[in-house]
Amino acid sequence: MGDRRLLDGQVAIVTGAAQGIGLAIADTFLAHGARVMVVDVDEAKIEAVVKERREAGHAVAGQRCDxxxxxxxxxLVAATLETFGRIDVLVNNAGITRDKYMKKMSVSDFDSVLDVSLKGAWLGTRAVSGLFREQKSGAIINMSSLSGKIGNPGQTNYSAAKAGLIGLTKAAAKELGPSGVRVNAVQPGLVRTEMTLTMKPEIFAAKEAEVPMGRAGEPEEVATAVLFLASPLASYINGAVLEVTGGRGI
Known part of the structure; x- marks a missing residue:
């Protein structure tokens, strides 16, 4: 893409952005000229991320948000408008795992995963929808997962939440599309993050062996797919699900 900055003048909110894929998305957006609101529940991590990027000259702010x-x-919407004066992109990336086989999974393990990933994305989408409709523009990207397409044992909660995000994406795309607002989803596969690297090495290796490209992905490779969907390059893409899996699960 050379020197072309795809998000010049735009403002983006990225949830779950203090680490992993969320942080990679925030950094990629900053590199492409966006001003970014870094959102997480961990205030100390937000402060560290924001401080480091401000010192590097980036237009970034942070907000704690459950x-x-x-x-x-x-x-969060009010704070972003107060800080940056506008909002153009929302990335619903916040998510947690509480992996257990169903017999051992508590109801609270099920509820909390659906609450963060699915209800959180719905609340975020709803919170910006009025503004996006009014300005007749805006891009929302929901971070689903390959688990939501193929399912994983021990992840009935996570797989259900991530599959639910696809339904949310498509319904919201139909609701908001007439106003010029686009809603899309990304389904990452096996990506090297703090979350996946806690897997037992043999389980990680077995999953990696299922990838036609023969390797796990890097957070930055997911972030560039999100950048594409947020940018004018995707101006006629709405309600789509983009798999970033190296071919796993096709």
Whole structure:
């Protein structure tokens, strides 16, 4: 893409952005000229991320937000508008895992995963939808997962949440599309993050062996797919699900 910056003048909110794929998305957006609101529940991590990037000359701010709480989501939108004056992109990336086989999975393990990934994305989408409709523009990207397409044993909660995000994406794309707002989803496969590297090495190796490209992905490779969907390059893409899996699960 050379020197072309795809998000010049735009403002993006990225949830779950203090580490992993979320942080890679925030950094990729910053590199492409966006001003970014880094959102997480971990205030110390937000402060460290924001401080480092401000020192590097980036236009970045941070906001603690529990994505499962309606008031927090509304406060996030208000804070972003107060700080940057506009909002153009929302990336619903916040998510957690509570992996267990069903027999051992508690109801709270099920609820908390659906609350963060699915309800959190719905609340975020709802919180920006009025503004996006009014300005007749905006891009929302929901971070699903290959688990939501193929399912994983021990992840009935996570797989259900990530599959639910596809339904949310398509329904919201139909609701908001007439106003010029685009809603799309990304389904990453096996990606090297803090979360996946806690797997037992033999399990990670077995999953990696299922990838036609023969390797796990890097967070930056997911981030560039999100950048594409957020940018004018994807101006006629709405309700789509982009798999970033190296061919795993096709």
């Amino acid at each position: 994505v499962t709480v309606e008031a927090d989501q509304d406060a």
